[in-house]
């Protein structure tokens with residue numbers, strides 16, 4: 001159905017598929033008075049991953065990369081592990097060393113907090129409800145945001161294991177997900193595998 | 197950072213006192229399909245001029261620089277929207293700048309405008325904020341809001357900000373709320389209170405007489421949060437005029453001293469590292485000696501249960517303004533009740549209660565104008581405007597609205613503005629027959645907290661009568 005919008009009792013009333021709206025369609029109120037126009041937008045950004053590119057490449061390869069501050073003179077974060085992958089140490093600003101933490105993640109990942117979300121925004125590619133989880137790994141100073149695949153609801157403290165979209169990766173953060181630690185590889189959703 | 201140097205913890209200082217001269221507001225609604233943004237900004241500006249018996253023309257003659265709070269350019273598809281408003285207010289060729297700090301934009305705008313006066317650059321500044329989120333469908337709007345999270349590490353996960361935010365509510369609910377039914381009811385009570393206070397505010401978007409049961413029956417948005425636990429999405433504008441002492445007394449009879457500070461913390465909650473709790477003047481190391489035993493799971497600070505940015509804004513502000521104990525020294529507060537649960541988190545961040553004990557501020561009745569438990573005046577009434585839950589959350593205007601509302605109480609002019617039947621009529625509303633004057637009697641000092649999303653930015657604004665100052 002084509003898109004239409006009008007004003008009823010001081011509120012915009014929308015109908016139809018709004019991603020395909022035509023530009024410059026008049027918006028009128030119930031008395032026919034002109035209030036405005038439709039103004040659709042569709043753009044493509046060419047976005048750089050820069051120094052984080054190894055992390056996003058790593059997901060497609062079935063590996064989880066973090067970084068570590070190896071600056072002996074760093075007063076706070078020497079040997080601290082960061083994931084989200086930080087290119088530079090937030091304390092000394094020296095370049096961090098990328099470190100493959102897949103095995104650590106396989107062994108120690110557990111849920112710090114979570115949220116089950118029934119809604120999503122435009123352009124969402126994840127199945128709903130989205131089971132957001134925040135994952136702690138032993139010895140890592142930060143708490144990674146991700147999502148739990150499958151039908152099991154998360155719990156705080158639950159042991160989980162990373163899975164990777166190694167078949168047809170999208171090179172986005174959605175290529176990384178987690179499953180309950182006792183999940184069998186044959187039960188993983190299409191496209192996902194355990195670490196390689 | 198998780199460790200601070202002495203210089204970073206320096207008590208902020210204005211080189212000269214800064215005064216709030218006046219403030220004004222537009223009406224707030226979900227949408228204004230028949231108004232341009234500038235019409236609402238001009239409403240707020242005219243309201244501020246009228247408050248001190250000036251014409252807009254006369255007030256403009258004092259203004260030297262302008263600070264505009266407007267967060268979400270992409271909603272209006274207009275970059276440099278500040279320049280549009282500045283021109284429509286007829287304030288060219290004065291210097292102006294746009295301020296963007298998410299939900300804290302209003303508070304940050306005041307922070308900037310205050311520093312300009314404090315430094316001597318300007319003798320009089322305008323801080324004006326607005327937001328317009330009604331021009332896109334909700335689905336697209338959710339995506340736009342999610343763009344305020346990390347583009348690569350969060351936004352692709354559902355394009356829904358609630359998902360990144362509510363994990364903190366979940367943690368608080370489990371650790372400090374212990375998933376107790378009684379705590380769930382306390383959360384609901386905040387919504388009942390704030391929607392109820394909004395009934396006496398002609399500008400407010402969501403006046404509602406509801407019960408705890410109504411809140412508990414409203415649809416789940418992100419468990420344990422329900423629709424009536426959440427703040428509004430609004431459109432509207434508000435402004436304040438700040439000045440140095442001499443200019444302020446020339447413009448009005450009763451200017452108020454203003455202090456303003458800011459704190460920040462990671463945009464991604466994922467980046468929060470464990471650290472020691474920075475202590476407020478009313479806390480000691482003893483306060484938190486057993487917190488991890490008392491609340492298992494609360495070992496990490498701030499973890500997902502506290503907002504370090506709010507703690508730091510209060511840390512700076514209390515020392516700057518001479519506040520020793522917020523509950524004793526302040527007469528009212530306007531807090532950023534984005535969600536009922538984050539309202540409770542804020543009580544703890546700013547030291548109204550210690551970490552873990554926020555709920556008792558509501559349960560004791562201290563947060564009410566009239567304590568329902570004792571029938572006496574509440575110790576520290578909160579969000580008499582209705583807050584973000586009952587009055588509005590028109591992002592760039594929110595922190596400014598809170599400051600204006602605090603001003604009305606300290607001036608003892610709450611009823612004059614909120615009880616004016618003509619004002620109600622001008623918004624197409626009827627003044628309720630059971631309208632109540634929510635004036636805090638004898639109010640001398642007030643505080644407003646302006647807060648962004650997961651806590652990336654928070655400001656603390658403190659107003660007081662000049663003869664009630666505590667810093668000298």
Ligand SMILES: [Zn+2]
Pocket residue numbers: 069070071074075077078089090091092093094
């Ligand atoms: Zn370092």
